[in-house]
Amino acid sequence: MEQGCMYIVESFKVYWASCVKGIHTGQMVLCLVEAVDVYLAGTVMLIFGMGLYELFISNVPRNVPPSEDRALLSSSLFGMFILKERPRWMRITSLDELKTKLGHVIVMILLVKMFERSKTVAITSGLDLLSYSVCIFLSSASLYVLHNLHK
Template structure:
Protein backbone atom coordinates (compact mmCIF):
# COMPACT_ATOMS: atom_id res chain seq x y z
CA UNK A 1 0.00 0.00 0.00
CA UNK A 2 2.89 2.36 0.78
CA UNK A 3 4.22 1.82 -2.76
CA UNK A 4 0.88 2.85 -4.34
CA UNK A 5 0.69 5.94 -2.14
CA UNK A 6 4.22 6.98 -3.11
CA UNK A 7 3.52 6.34 -6.81
CA UNK A 8 0.30 8.36 -6.68
CA UNK A 9 1.89 11.29 -4.83
CA UNK A 10 4.87 11.34 -7.20
CA UNK A 11 2.53 11.30 -10.20
CA UNK A 12 0.41 14.03 -8.66
CA UNK A 13 3.45 16.20 -7.91
CA UNK A 14 4.88 15.75 -11.40
CA UNK A 15 1.48 16.67 -12.84
CA UNK A 16 2.32 20.29 -12.04
CA UNK A 17 4.72 20.13 -15.00
CA UNK A 18 1.71 20.52 -17.31
CA UNK A 19 1.92 24.18 -16.28
CA UNK A 20 4.93 24.34 -18.62
CA UNK A 21 2.47 24.33 -21.52
CA UNK A 22 0.97 27.58 -20.24
CA UNK A 23 4.46 29.02 -19.69
CA UNK A 24 5.76 28.10 -23.14
CA UNK A 25 2.68 29.22 -25.06
CA UNK A 26 2.39 32.44 -23.05
CA UNK A 27 5.99 33.25 -23.94
CA UNK A 28 5.31 32.46 -27.61
CA UNK A 29 2.20 34.65 -27.49
CA UNK A 30 4.22 37.49 -25.94
CA UNK A 31 6.89 37.18 -28.64
CA UNK A 32 4.19 37.22 -31.34
CA UNK A 33 2.62 40.35 -29.84
CA UNK A 34 6.01 42.10 -29.62
CA UNK A 35 6.74 41.24 -33.27
CA UNK A 36 3.32 42.40 -34.51
CA UNK A 37 3.48 45.68 -32.54
CA UNK A 38 7.02 46.37 -33.73
CA UNK A 39 6.04 45.61 -37.32
CA UNK A 40 3.10 48.01 -37.05
CA UNK A 41 5.36 50.78 -35.75
CA UNK A 42 7.99 50.08 -38.39
CA UNK A 43 5.34 50.28 -41.12
CA UNK A 44 3.99 53.63 -39.91
CA UNK A 45 7.52 55.03 -39.53
CA UNK A 46 8.35 54.08 -43.12
CA UNK A 47 5.03 55.55 -44.32
CA UNK A 48 5.69 58.76 -42.36
CA UNK A 49 9.09 59.26 -43.98
CA UNK A 50 7.65 58.55 -47.43
CA UNK A 51 4.88 61.09 -46.90
CA UNK A 52 7.11 63.82 -45.53
CA UNK A 53 9.90 63.35 -48.06
CA UNK A 54 7.37 63.50 -50.91
CA UNK A 55 5.80 66.60 -49.31
CA UNK A 56 2.39 64.97 -49.45
CA UNK A 57 0.21 65.56 -46.44
CA UNK A 58 -2.84 63.32 -46.65
CA UNK A 59 -5.86 64.33 -44.67
CA UNK A 60 -6.14 62.65 -41.24
CA UNK A 61 -2.63 61.19 -41.44
CA UNK A 62 -1.69 62.47 -37.98
CA UNK A 63 -4.71 60.70 -36.52
CA UNK A 64 -3.69 57.50 -38.32
CA UNK A 65 -0.13 57.84 -37.01
CA UNK A 66 -1.28 58.31 -33.41
CA UNK A 67 -3.82 55.48 -33.77
CA UNK A 68 -1.20 53.00 -35.00
CA UNK A 69 1.22 53.95 -32.23
CA UNK A 70 -1.48 53.67 -29.56
CA UNK A 71 -2.48 50.30 -30.99
CA UNK A 72 1.13 49.16 -30.80
CA UNK A 73 1.38 50.30 -27.18
CA UNK A 74 -1.75 48.27 -26.50
CA UNK A 75 -0.12 45.18 -28.06
CA UNK A 76 3.10 45.75 -26.11
CA UNK A 77 1.11 45.94 -22.87
CA UNK A 78 -0.68 42.69 -23.72
CA UNK A 79 2.72 41.10 -24.40
CA UNK A 80 3.84 42.26 -20.98
CA UNK A 81 0.74 40.65 -19.45
CA UNK A 82 1.71 37.39 -21.13
CA UNK A 83 5.31 37.68 -19.87
CA UNK A 84 4.26 38.41 -16.30
CA UNK A 85 1.84 35.50 -16.45
CA UNK A 86 4.41 33.04 -17.79
CA UNK A 87 7.14 34.10 -15.34
CA UNK A 88 4.72 34.07 -12.42
CA UNK A 89 3.22 30.68 -13.20
CA UNK A 90 6.69 29.21 -13.70
CA UNK A 91 7.95 30.56 -10.38
CA UNK A 92 4.82 29.50 -8.51
CA UNK A 93 4.53 25.95 -9.84
CA UNK A 94 7.93 24.88 -11.17
CA UNK A 95 10.97 26.69 -9.78
CA UNK A 96 12.45 30.08 -9.01
CA UNK A 97 14.17 31.67 -11.99
CA UNK A 98 17.84 31.62 -11.00
CA UNK A 99 19.11 34.31 -13.42
CA UNK A 100 16.54 36.72 -12.01
CA UNK A 101 17.98 36.21 -8.51
CA UNK A 102 21.55 36.74 -9.76
CA UNK A 103 20.81 40.26 -11.01
CA UNK A 104 21.29 42.38 -7.89
CA UNK A 105 20.30 45.74 -9.36
CA UNK A 106 17.51 44.36 -11.55
CA UNK A 107 13.85 45.16 -11.35
CA UNK A 108 11.66 43.15 -9.00
CA UNK A 109 8.61 43.50 -11.26
CA UNK A 110 8.76 39.86 -12.34
CA UNK A 111 9.41 38.54 -8.85
CA UNK A 112 6.27 36.71 -7.77
CA UNK A 113 5.85 34.72 -4.56
CA UNK A 114 2.09 34.12 -4.31
CA UNK A 115 -0.88 33.71 -6.59
CA UNK A 116 -2.31 36.95 -5.18
CA UNK A 117 0.83 38.86 -6.22
CA UNK A 118 0.51 37.42 -9.72
CA UNK A 119 -3.17 38.44 -9.91
CA UNK A 120 -2.38 41.96 -8.66
CA UNK A 121 0.37 42.51 -11.19
CA UNK A 122 -1.74 41.15 -14.03
CA UNK A 123 -4.72 43.27 -12.98
CA UNK A 124 -2.67 46.47 -13.01
CA UNK A 125 -1.30 45.84 -16.49
CA UNK A 126 -4.72 44.79 -17.78
CA UNK A 127 -6.22 48.04 -16.46
CA UNK A 128 -3.52 49.93 -18.36
CA UNK A 129 -4.42 47.96 -21.51
CA UNK A 130 -8.03 49.01 -21.04
CA UNK A 131 -7.02 52.66 -20.56
CA UNK A 132 -4.95 52.61 -23.76
CA UNK A 133 -7.79 50.88 -25.63
CA UNK A 134 -10.23 53.52 -24.37
CA UNK A 135 -7.88 56.27 -25.54
CA UNK A 136 -7.65 54.67 -28.98
CA UNK A 137 -11.43 54.40 -29.25
CA UNK A 138 -11.85 57.98 -28.03
CA UNK A 139 -9.40 59.16 -30.68
CA UNK A 140 -11.69 57.98 -33.49
CA UNK A 141 -15.00 58.96 -31.92
CA UNK A 142 -16.82 61.95 -33.37
CA UNK A 143 -19.03 63.90 -31.00
CA UNK A 144 -22.22 65.47 -32.28
CA UNK A 145 -23.67 66.93 -29.12
CA UNK A 146 -22.50 68.52 -25.87
CA UNK A 147 -24.04 65.61 -23.94
CA UNK A 148 -21.70 63.16 -25.71
CA UNK A 149 -18.75 65.34 -24.72
CA UNK A 150 -20.02 65.30 -21.14
CA UNK A 151 -20.18 61.48 -21.22
CA UNK A 152 -16.63 61.44 -22.57
CA UNK A 153 -15.45 63.71 -19.74
CA UNK A 154 -17.23 61.46 -17.23
CA UNK A 155 -15.52 58.39 -18.67
CA UNK A 156 -12.13 60.10 -18.35
CA UNK A 157 -12.95 61.02 -14.75
CA UNK A 158 -13.95 57.41 -13.99
CA UNK A 159 -10.71 56.10 -15.52
CA UNK A 160 -8.67 58.64 -13.58
CA UNK A 161 -10.35 57.69 -10.31
CA UNK A 162 -9.82 54.00 -11.05
CA UNK A 163 -6.13 54.55 -11.73
CA UNK A 164 -5.80 56.67 -8.60
CA UNK A 165 -7.30 53.99 -6.38
CA UNK A 166 -5.33 51.25 -8.12
CA UNK A 167 -2.12 53.17 -7.49
CA UNK A 168 -3.12 54.09 -3.93
CA UNK A 169 -3.80 50.45 -3.08
CA UNK A 170 -0.34 49.34 -4.15
CA UNK A 171 2.81 49.22 -2.08
CA UNK A 172 4.60 52.40 -3.19
Protein backbone atom coordinates in the same frame (compact mmCIF):
# COMPACT_ATOMS: atom_id res chain seq x y z
CA MET B 1 6.12 41.47 -30.11
CA GLU B 2 6.75 41.17 -33.79
CA GLN B 3 3.29 42.59 -34.48
CA GLY B 4 4.06 45.61 -32.27
CA CYS B 5 7.21 46.31 -34.27
CA MET B 6 5.18 46.10 -37.47
CA TYR B 7 2.74 48.71 -36.10
CA ILE B 8 5.64 51.02 -35.29
CA VAL B 9 7.11 50.61 -38.78
CA GLU B 10 3.66 51.28 -40.24
CA SER B 11 3.32 54.43 -38.12
CA PHE B 12 6.63 55.73 -39.49
CA LYS B 13 5.49 55.02 -43.03
CA VAL B 14 2.23 56.88 -42.40
CA TYR B 15 4.10 59.76 -40.78
CA TRP B 16 6.55 60.23 -43.64
CA ALA B 17 3.82 59.83 -46.25
CA SER B 18 1.74 62.50 -44.50
CA CYS B 19 4.78 64.80 -44.16
CA VAL B 20 5.37 64.61 -47.90
CA LYS B 21 1.72 65.47 -48.60
CA GLY B 22 1.54 68.04 -45.79
CA ILE B 23 -1.62 66.45 -44.34
CA HIS B 24 -1.65 65.02 -40.83
CA THR B 25 -4.67 62.81 -40.17
CA GLY B 26 -3.72 61.30 -36.81
CA GLN B 27 -3.38 57.82 -38.33
CA MET B 28 0.18 57.64 -37.01
CA VAL B 29 -1.07 58.05 -33.43
CA LEU B 30 -3.55 55.21 -33.94
CA CYS B 31 -0.76 52.93 -35.19
CA LEU B 32 1.38 53.79 -32.16
CA VAL B 33 -1.53 53.16 -29.78
CA GLU B 34 -2.06 49.75 -31.39
CA ALA B 35 1.66 49.03 -30.90
CA VAL B 36 1.42 49.96 -27.21
CA ASP B 37 -1.61 47.69 -26.90
CA VAL B 38 0.28 44.76 -28.42
CA TYR B 39 3.29 45.37 -26.17
CA LEU B 40 1.04 45.50 -23.09
CA ALA B 41 -0.55 42.20 -24.09
CA GLY B 42 2.95 40.74 -24.40
CA THR B 43 3.77 42.12 -20.96
CA VAL B 44 0.73 40.36 -19.50
CA MET B 45 1.93 37.07 -20.96
CA LEU B 46 5.47 37.66 -19.70
CA ILE B 47 4.35 38.53 -16.15
CA PHE B 48 1.97 35.58 -16.08
CA GLY B 49 4.61 33.13 -17.31
CA MET B 50 7.36 34.43 -15.03
CA GLY B 51 4.94 34.55 -12.08
CA LEU B 52 3.87 30.96 -12.58
CA TYR B 53 7.50 29.92 -12.92
CA GLU B 54 8.42 31.80 -9.76
CA LEU B 55 5.51 30.34 -7.77
CA PHE B 56 5.38 26.73 -8.88
CA ILE B 57 8.53 25.69 -10.74
CA SER B 58 11.43 27.63 -9.26
CA ASN B 59 12.52 26.14 -5.98
CA VAL B 60 15.10 28.78 -5.12
CA PRO B 61 14.67 30.07 -1.53
CA ARG B 62 14.21 33.83 -1.08
CA ASN B 63 17.44 34.32 0.89
CA VAL B 64 19.76 32.83 -1.75
CA PRO B 65 22.31 35.41 -3.02
CA PRO B 66 22.12 36.22 -6.75
CA SER B 67 25.52 34.59 -7.37
CA GLU B 68 24.07 31.17 -6.42
CA ASP B 69 20.71 31.52 -8.20
CA ARG B 70 20.85 28.96 -11.03
CA ALA B 71 18.08 30.74 -12.96
CA LEU B 72 20.31 33.80 -13.30
CA LEU B 73 23.31 31.84 -14.51
CA SER B 74 21.66 31.02 -17.84
CA SER B 75 19.64 34.22 -18.25
CA SER B 76 20.89 36.00 -21.30
CA LEU B 77 19.85 36.96 -24.78
CA PHE B 78 22.57 35.43 -26.94
CA GLY B 79 25.07 36.33 -24.20
CA MET B 80 24.35 40.07 -24.43
CA PHE B 81 22.24 40.73 -21.34
CA ILE B 82 23.11 38.82 -18.20
CA LEU B 83 20.95 39.55 -15.17
CA LYS B 84 22.84 40.40 -11.99
CA GLU B 85 19.76 39.83 -9.83
CA ARG B 86 16.06 39.16 -10.30
CA PRO B 87 14.01 42.27 -11.05
CA ARG B 88 11.53 43.37 -8.38
CA TRP B 89 8.53 42.71 -10.65
CA MET B 90 9.69 39.13 -11.02
CA ARG B 91 9.68 38.46 -7.27
CA ILE B 92 6.22 37.03 -6.83
CA THR B 93 5.55 35.39 -3.50
CA SER B 94 1.83 34.57 -3.71
CA LEU B 95 -0.93 33.98 -6.19
CA ASP B 96 -2.67 37.15 -4.99
CA GLU B 97 0.40 39.21 -5.84
CA LEU B 98 0.45 37.67 -9.32
CA LYS B 99 -3.24 38.49 -9.78
CA THR B 100 -2.64 42.07 -8.65
CA LYS B 101 0.19 42.59 -11.12
CA LEU B 102 -1.81 41.06 -13.94
CA GLY B 103 -4.81 43.20 -12.99
CA HIS B 104 -2.74 46.39 -13.24
CA VAL B 105 -1.52 45.55 -16.72
CA ILE B 106 -5.00 44.51 -17.85
CA VAL B 107 -6.41 47.86 -16.65
CA MET B 108 -3.70 49.60 -18.66
CA ILE B 109 -4.68 47.57 -21.73
CA LEU B 110 -8.30 48.61 -21.25
CA LEU B 111 -7.28 52.26 -20.95
CA VAL B 112 -5.19 52.07 -24.11
CA LYS B 113 -8.13 50.45 -25.93
CA MET B 114 -10.40 53.23 -24.67
CA PHE B 115 -7.95 55.82 -25.94
CA GLU B 116 -7.73 54.04 -29.29
CA ARG B 117 -11.53 54.00 -29.64
CA SER B 118 -11.86 57.61 -28.53
CA LYS B 119 -9.78 58.80 -31.49
CA THR B 120 -12.46 57.55 -33.88
CA VAL B 121 -15.47 58.95 -31.99
CA ALA B 122 -17.02 62.09 -33.45
CA ILE B 123 -18.11 64.62 -30.83
CA THR B 124 -21.17 66.37 -32.24
CA SER B 125 -23.10 67.52 -29.18
CA GLY B 126 -22.61 68.63 -25.61
CA LEU B 127 -23.75 65.24 -24.35
CA ASP B 128 -21.02 63.56 -26.40
CA LEU B 129 -18.43 65.88 -24.90
CA LEU B 130 -19.77 65.27 -21.39
CA SER B 131 -19.68 61.49 -21.91
CA TYR B 132 -16.13 61.70 -23.23
CA SER B 133 -14.94 63.80 -20.27
CA VAL B 134 -16.66 61.44 -17.76
CA CYS B 135 -14.93 58.50 -19.45
CA ILE B 136 -11.55 60.20 -19.11
CA PHE B 137 -12.27 61.10 -15.47
CA LEU B 138 -13.31 57.54 -14.59
CA SER B 139 -10.23 56.14 -16.31
CA SER B 140 -7.96 58.47 -14.36
CA ALA B 141 -9.80 57.69 -11.13
CA SER B 142 -9.43 53.95 -11.70
CA LEU B 143 -5.68 54.31 -12.18
CA TYR B 144 -5.44 56.45 -9.05
CA VAL B 145 -7.42 53.95 -6.96
CA LEU B 146 -5.42 51.01 -8.32
CA HIS B 147 -2.17 52.79 -7.52
CA ASN B 148 -3.27 53.54 -3.96
CA LEU B 149 -4.57 50.01 -3.40
CA HIS B 150 -1.20 48.60 -4.41
CA LYS B 151 0.56 50.56 -1.66
